[in-house]
Amino acid sequence: MSVRRPLPRWADIVLLPAINLAMAFLISGMVVLMIGENPLEAVQVILYGAFGYGDGVGYTLYYATNFVFAGLAFAIAAHAGLFNIGGNGQAYVAGLGAILVGLALDQTHWLIVMPLAMLAAGAVGGFWALIPGYLQAKRGSHVVITTIMFNFIAAALMVYMVNRVLKPNNTMAPESETLDVMGRVPQLREFIPYFGYSPVNLTIVVAVAFLVLAYILIWHTKLGYQLRTLGQNPVASKYAGMSNSRLIMIAMTLSGACAGMIAINEVMGVQHRLVLDFVADAGFVGIAVALIGRNHPIGIGLAAILFGALYQGGQELQFVIPAVTREMIEVIQALIILFTGAMEGLFRPALERGFVLLSLEQKAEATARATVDSES
Amino acid sequence: MSEQTTNTQRPDPAAAPSGDNGDWAIELEKINKSFGPVHANKDIDLKVKRGTIHGIVGENGAGKSTLMSILYGFYTADSGTIRVNGVPHAITDSRHALALGIGMVHQHFMLVDNMTVLENVVLGAEDSPLLNKTLAHARSQLVELGREYSLEVDPDALIENISVGQQQRVEILKALFRGADTLILDEPTGVLTPAEADHLFRVLETLRAEGKTVILITHKLREIMAITDEVSVMRGGEMVETLKTSETNPEELAELMVGRRVLLRVEKEPANPGDIVLEVENLSVTDRMGVQRVKSVSFSVRAGEIVGIAGVAGNGQTELLEAISGIADPTSGVVKIKGKPLDIRGDDGAARARRAGMAHVPEDRHRMGLVTTFEEWENSILGYETYPDYGKGMILDIAAAQKEAQRRIEMFDIRPDNIRLRTANFSGGNQQKIVLAREMDRELEVLVVGQPTRGVDIGAIEFIHKQIIKMRDAGKAVLLVSVELDEIRSLSDRILVMFDGHIVGEADPETANESELGMMMAGMNQKEAAQ
Numbered sequence: 078m079s080v081r082r083p084l085p086r087w088a089d090i091v092l093l094p095a096i097n098l099a100m101a102f103l104i105s106g107m108v109v110l111m112i113g114e115n116p117l118e119a120v121q122v123i124l125y126g127a128f129g130y131g132d133g134v135g136y137t138l139y140y141a142t143n144f145v146f147a148g149l150a151f152a153i154a155a156h157a158g159l160f161n162i163g164g165n166g167q168a169y170v171a172g173l174g175a176i177l178v179g180l181a182l183d184q185t186h187w188l189i190v191m192p193l194a195m196l197a198a199g200a201v202g203g204f205w206a207l208i209p210g211y212l213q214a215k216r217g218s219h220v221v222i223t224t225i226m227f228n229f230i231a232a233a234l235m236v237y238m239v240n241r242v243l244k245p246n247n248t249m250a251p252e253s254e255t256l257d258v259m260g261r262v263p264q265l266r267e268f269i270p271y272f273g274y275s276p277v278n279l280t281i282v283v284a285v286a287f288l289v290l291a292y293i294l295i296w297h298t299k300l301g302y303q304l305r306t307l308g309q310n311p312v313a314s315k316y317a318g319m320s321n322s323r324l325i326m327i328a329m330t331l332s333g334a335c336a337g338m339i340a341i342n343e344v345m346g347v348q349h350r351l352v353l354d355f356v357a358d359a360g361f362v363g364i365a366v367a368l369i370g371r372n373h374p375i376g377i378g379l380a381a382i383l384f385g386a387l388y389q390g391g392q393e394l395q396f397v398i399p400a401v402t403r404e405m406i407e408v409i410q411a412l413i414i415l416f417t418g419a420m421e422g423l424f425r426p427a428l429e430r431g432f433v434l435l436s437l438e439q440k441a442e443a444t445a446r447a448t449v450d451s452e453s
Numbered sequence: 454m455s456e457q458t459t460n461t462q463r464p465d466p467a468a469a470p471s472g473d474n475g476d477w478a479i480e481l482e483k484i485n486k487s488f489g490p491v492h493a494n495k496d497i498d499l500k501v502k503r504g505t506i507h508g509i510v511g512e513n514g515a516g517k518s519t520l521m522s523i524l525y526g527f528y529t530a531d532s533g534t535i536r537v538n539g540v541p542h543a544i545t546d547s548r549h550a551l552a553l554g555i556g557m558v559h560q561h562f563m564l565v566d567n568m569t570v571l572e573n574v575v576l577g578a579e580d581s582p583l584l585n586k587t588l589a590h591a592r593s594q595l596v597e598l599g600r601e602y603s604l605e606v607d608p609d610a611l612i613e614n615i616s617v618g619q620q621q622r623v624e625i626l627k628a629l630f631r632g633a634d635t636l637i638l639d640e641p642t643g644v645l646t647p648a649e650a651d652h653l654f655r656v657l658e659t660l661r662a663e664g665k666t667v668i669l670i671t672h673k674l675r676e677i678m679a680i681t682d683e684v685s686v687m688r689g690g691e692m693v694e695t696l697k698t699s700e701t702n703p704e705e706l707a708e709l710m711v712g713r714r715v716l717l718r719v720e721k722e723p724a725n726p727g728d729i730v731l732e733v734e735n736l737s738v739t740d741r742m743g744v745q746r747v748k749s750v751s752f753s754v755r756a757g758e759i760v761g762i763a764g765v766a767g768n769g770q771t772e773l774l775e776a777i778s779g780i781a782d783p784t785s786g787v788v789k790i791k792g793k794p795l796d797i798r799g800d801d802g803a804a805r806a807r808r809a810g811m812a813h814v815p816e817d818r819h820r821m822g823l824v825t826t827f828e829e830w831e832n833s834i835l836g837y838e839t840y841p842d843y844g845k846g847m848i849l850d851i852a853a854a855q856k857e858a859q860r861r862i863e864m865f866d867i868r869p870d871n872i873r874l875r876t877a878n879f880s881g882g883n884q885q886k887i888v889l890a891r892e893m894d895r896e897l898e899v900l901v902v903g904q905p906t907r908g909v910d911i912g913a914i915e916f917i918h919k920q921i922i923k924m925r926d927a928g929k930a931v932l933l934v935s936v937e938l939d940e941i942r943s944l945s946d947r948i949l950v951m952f953d954g955h956i957v958g959e960a961d962p963e964t965a966n967e968s969e970l971g972m973m974m975a976g977m978n979q980k981e982a983a984q
Contacts, residue, residue, distance in 0.1 A: 298847050302831070302838050309824045316780055316813070316821045317836035318804025 084429055090376070094369050094417060096424050098383075101416040105409040114400055126393025127386035133393065135265065135275020141385030142277070142342045143356075145284040147363020148381055149291050150336035152372035154206075154220075156295055157328035158308035159213070163206060163224025164336040165360025166231030171202035171337030173238060175344045176253050176351040183260025190260040194345050195283070195338065202337020203330040205231065210329025214322035220329065228360075236353060243351055253351040262346040278346035283338060284381075288374040291335075295374075304328050336360060365414040368421060387413070477539060478503040478635050478666040479524065479555075484533035486519055493519040495690045497533070501635070501683075506657055506667040508677040508698070511687035512710055512910040517670050520687070521637050525557045526550040537635075556628025557637040562620050564612045570623050571595065571608040574630050591630065598629050602659045603652075617767070618649035625656065635666040642676060646765045647938065647971030654680050672911075674703040675939070686710055711911050721922045724946040727756035728791075730930035731777075731811075731899045736786030738772040746772040748954035749786070754899065754930040759921065761945030761962070762934045765974055769954040770934045771816055774903045777932070778813040779806035780821075790898055807836055812892035814885075816903030816934065822888045825877040829867075830858035832876050833891050861890040866916070882913030889920055900924050903934045918944060938970060952976045 084093070106116035127137045147164050154161035174197030182190045209223035236251075243253035262279050266272040295301040306314040307324045314321055343355045362384055369383070370376025391406035416423070477500050484497040494516045501507045511517045522528045524535065526544040534541055537553045544550050547557070564573050575584070575591045592608055599605040604622045612620060621641060628636055638657075642650040657667050657680060669681060677684050678698060685695040686709040693709050708714055731754040738747035746769045754760045764770055775781040777788050779795070779802030788795045790809050797806050803813070815821040823832050834843055834854050842857070844850035858872040865886045867879070876884060885905065893900065902921060906914040921944060925931050935941050941948055941962075948960040950973040958973045 293848075297849055297851065299838050299844065299849050300847060302834075302849055305827075306824055306835065309826045310820075312821045313824050313835065315800075316778075316803055316815055317838070318779065318801050318807055320800040322800050 084425070084432060088428065088432065090371055090373075093421075093425065093428060094371070094376075096428070097416040097421065098369075098413065100424075101409075101413040104416075105412050108405070108408060108412075109401065112400055112405070114398055119394055119398060119401065122394045122397045123387070123390030125390075126397075127390035130273075131271040132273035132275045133389055135272035135277040136389040136392075137382065137385040138281055139275060139277040139342070139347070139385070140359075140388040141381040142281045142284045143339050143359040144362055144366045144381035144384050145288060145377060146335055146338040146342070147360050148366035148370055148377040149287055149363075149374070150332045150360075151363050151367035152370070152374075152377060153291060153295070153304075153335060154328050154332040155367060155372050156301075156308050157304040157324060158311065159210075159325065159328055159332070160221045161206060161209075161224055161329060161332045162221060162361070162364060163209060163227045163231075164332070164363050165356050165358060166224070166228035167202040167205045167333040167336040168339035168356045168360050169228075169231045169235050169354075170205045171198040171333075172235070172340040172344045172351050172355060174198040174201035174337065175340040176243065176256075179256045179260050179345055180254060183257035185259065187260055187262055191262050191279070191341070191345065195341055198337040198340040198344075199334035200337075202340070203334035206329040206333025206336070207326055210326040213329075214325040232354075239351055239353055251353050256345070256349045260345075261349050262341065264346070276347040278342065280338070280342040280346045283341065285378075287335065287338065288378050292374040294331075300327070336363070362410075362414075365418045369417045384410075384413075476502055477536070479668070480534075480536040480539070481520070481524065482534040482536070484520065484523060484535075485531045486516075486523060486528060487531055493690050494523070494530070497687075497692045499685055499692060499695070501666055501668060503538075503666050504661060504664045505682040506661055506669060506680055508669045508671065508681035508684040509687065510670075510672060510674065510677055510684060510706060510710055512672070512912075515687040515710070516690040517687055518639065521557070521639065521668070521670060524550070525555060525637060551628075551631050551633070554632060554634035555637065556631060556633030556635070558621065558624040558628060558639065558641060560640045560643060562624055564620055564623060566613040567611060569609050569611055570606050570615070570626075573612060573623055574608075574627050576627075578631055594630060595626060598626055601663070602629070602656055604629075604656060616649075617644045617765075618646070618652070621645070621649075621653065622656075633665075635668065636660065637668045637670070639670045640672070641669070642671070642673065643936075644766055646975045647967060648975050650676075673939075674706050677706065678703060688712055707911060713912075719918045719922065719943040721944075722926070724758050724925065726758040726946070727928060729753045730756045730791055731932060732787075732789040732792075733777060734787045734789070736773070736776055736788065737784045738769070738776045738781060739784045740772060745784075746954055747776065747783070750951075750954070750956050752949055752956060754932050756930050757925055757928045758946050759925050759931040759933055759944055760947045760949060761941035762932070762949050762951050762956075763938055763941045763970060763974060764936070764951035766936045768951050768974075770936075770951055771903070773951070774813070774816065774901060774934055777806075778811060778815075778901055779803035803836070804839075810896065810898030812895070812897045812900050814888050814892050814900070814902040814905060816907070818881075818884055818888050823876050823884060825875070825884075827876055828873050829862070829876055829879070829887060830855045830872040832887055833858035833861060833872070835891065837891070837895070861887075861894055864894065865890040865920075880910070882909040882917075885909050885917060886913065889917060893920060893924060897929060899930045899932065901932045901934075904936065905933070906935075906937070906940060938967070938974075942970075950974055 109116040109119050126133050128134055147168070150164045151161055175194045178194040178197040179190055182193065205227060209220045209227055212218040212223050213220045239251050239253060244251060245254050264276065264278045266275065295305065303314065303319045303324055306317065306319065307321055311321055339356055339359055344351055348355055366377055366380040366384055370380040387410055391409065394401050395403055395406060479501040481497055481499040484494050486494040497520055509517050519528065523530045524544065526546045526549050529545070535544055537555065542553060544553065565576065571588060571592055574595060575587050579587050581587060595608050604626055606615065606619050606622050606626065612623065625636065641653060645653060660667055671677060681698045683695060684698050684701065684706065686693045686706060688710055734751050735749045736747055737745060737749050739745045750773060752760065762770055772781060776783040779797035782798045788797055790811060795806055795809055819825060824835065838849065843854050855872055862870045862872060867883050867886045867890065876887065879887065905917050905921060909917065921931060921933070933941065933944055945962050948962050948965060949956050950958045950960065950970060952974060953976060957976065957978055960970060
């Protein structure tokens, strides 16, 4: 029989994710070793590729921007006890809102286009998440199932929209018209030459603002309090008189709107037109980002940079060490998702036992305290 | 912790089995058990005489259940010796305990609902791959046991179709069928009507007469006094004292349990009922399975009056409370406060009921009344979070909420006095105080309270009862639902008895006698019960 007690907060937030990451890197290193390459060299290449020079940093931050939105989208729903794995589809259809506003107004100025495109993308993404939210709130269909289905519906819908509605008649490529320069979200390199040719753009400022806003929403507003109550104990929220169905729909809408901001980064900031599959599975990476980040904005910010670095450094790696193929990079990313996501609790029992053993020394003191408490 | 050495195998030469030890069915010596830093059992010594009923009392968390779980093989002691009939044993699991003749009836029954009584009894004791032989043998033995100990149950009835009292008989039969000589009963009367409890006590007396040994864990001192031969009191993981029941009294036992003098009786002035505040008219509730749980119930509560609803758990009290407080939608009926009908239907009915002045202390604080993962101050605003006291706009005024929580912690003596502590880390009594403080410390008309002292220590019970009476004396209408008949009788100014969704009678707590109330709780109407 083993004794298990909850971990101290810092161990839960910092130590456990760190151990999980270390394990993922260790096994990745062994994989690299197995194909006859030097894992330390690979680490060096990844680090240099992600942080070593301006272009690399820019790409890392560009990827991180997407992952922040995707991670926050997952986290907001998760705080309300909802497992929104449809961030990818929500971001994808949000591209529709972004490009329509963009194409309509791209003769004006990006200062007008960008906020309106954000509103439109947020509205469409939010709506795409609201439907599964409504179905769960009013009809009892679980969002895990419906959001997955909505990813597929989104994919099919977007293929249709791009090919049949948005594609100009005189082109063969499945993409919309290109935005005028006036309407594009500016690249950071226009102000900071350090970033070279990397696509990191002003959307990253929005991402940072969203991290702050999400923190305020979750911990400093009445709505956030209600969402957390629903997430922690839906019976208690019903008892408290909160409308659970209303809260589910609000949480899903906010989550989808957040995912929709990926469209701003990609469509308005980088591609400048709507292309097929522009989300590139960032919505799914967001789940891992939120899991490593413990659904906390600070954690999500850090985890987004980690994954951004892996994406960028990974590209660099296959360039420098050709034996490490693109598939290898995916294996490494998959290992990280596996250890931090699916097997997140793998080391928890061992760690808990370790802490119990450590705390045995403080046992006498703790027992004294427990005795005092029990007298109340 | 399994790596820690247990020295239970080591026979103690001083206590080798010999003639003088023949009297003891169970001997526990210097039992220690820790869960992490919590020392749940400290050097416990306990001797149980064969052929007696031995009571173990103590507050929640005193270590009673841990001790019995060690005896029954659920846990292994860190150190200490267990002797069964004078022979030392290291009991490794419950199968081992059963082989030594120790059986246990748990507080929450371990029965398979959709199997028959007979199937449940043989479950885990099948002696061949094909069941028919076992079943035939078990059937005859079951009938015999039933006759011998007046534990008759229909062997072919499904568990889900028989009453809770009968389910408990099945649990006892299970233990006896496996040849138990020593029977441990954990809080056996919590779910029984007084009549069923009486029957259980007669069964226990028969068992004693047949030479079986019974260990009875309970927190009801009345039962200890009524049935046991000896009683052991535990407090804070230690064995305080073992007394002969005939030489002690409830006051002494309560003092030993708590470690200080306690008032068992609630002191209150006569009620001063005013105008009708809460009116319930023809309220019916159907649950999700389509079963009607509350059947056209009508009653009223006046200002400055406590109306208690007595009844065995599961007779519609929970559903009644949830409907009145706006959590579950009634199928029909009206709830009025001061003559104004409440709009309690819909997803957020509870919010409207609250705004109309109804405070609700729910029956189950863990499931409903608290978010145990929240910090204390966060639970102190649950249900009131949209009120302007905690910020006028969308932003939550955390400082105001925390200041109020701090004030309540002092007012209700909630310990430890740390508003940032996770609510799960408070003891049951203090968690209940958090709920009570939240619901009582504001402007209100009606206080609806369900099971105010379930799983609460004796010391806190006294405090909670005083607070409820204080609300009454402040002129509030109080509706109290409890399955503890003693609590209903000592707090209420008027008692309503609920059975099978109906209110079957009303009684005056001063004049009503226990058996009359008990019969009403078992479903007889008032006239039959009075006879």
